Amino acid sequence: MTRSKLGEMKDVAKDTIQLDDDGQHAVASVPGQAGPRQPGQQTEVVDEVLDDPRVQHGKHVTVSVPRGDVEALERVRERLDVTSTRPAGSTVIVEAEASHHEDTPAEEEPSAG
Numbered sequence: 552m553t554r555s556k557l558g559e560m561k562d563v564a565k566d567t568i569q570l571d572d573d574g575q576h577a578v579a580s581v582p583g584q585a586g587p588r589q590p591g592q593q594t595e596v597v598d599e600v601l602d603d604p605r606v607q608h609g610k611h612v613t614v615s616v617p618r619g620d621v622e623a624l625e626r627v628r629e630r631l632d633v634t635s636t637r638p639a640g641s642t643v644i645v646e647a648e649a650s651h652h653e654d655t656p657a658e659e660e661p662s663a664g
Contacts (some may be wrong), residue, residue, distance in 0.1 A: 557592060560584065561599040568605050577609040580642075581627075583617035593623040601630050610649055615642040 560582055567580040579600045581593065597614075606612055612631055616623045618641050627633070631647035638644075 557595065560592075560596050564596050564600045565603055568600065568603055570605050570609065574605075575609050576611045576613070577606040578613045579603075579606065580615040581617065581620070581623045583620065583641075590622070593620055594626045597623050597626040597630070601627075606649070612645075612647045612649055614645045614647070615639070616645060617641065618643050 563582050564579065567578075567582075569578045570576065581596055581600060584592070600606060600614070601612075614627050614631075616627060618638060624636075624643060624645070627645050627647070631645075631649060633645055633647045635646045636643055
């Protein structure tokens with residue numbers, strides 16, 4: 552796959568991102584690809600979606616991944632705290648909590664003195 556085709560897939564994936572009214576729930580779709588693919592391609596597409604600011608600021612994420620796309624599914628699992636996966640036609644729906652936690656419990660903070 553040429554670099555421009557990969558870039559096109561990333562653009563298509565980013566175009567699917569939607570937010571709910573309060574901006575806390577992002578929904579996105581990772582596009583499938585017909586034919587042979589090079590290792591790492593789908594990982595790059597997933598990263599492009601999950602690094603988008605609309606997804607980064609949300610707390611909950613729903614991502615649809617083509618059924619059988621193990622590389623994309625594994626990357627979503629690496630990047631997010633997956634709460635459930637379920638088949639839906641030719642896709643797998645992944646429900647997750649965003650793993651970009653910024654809150655640190657008080658007992659883990661260094662104490663003064």
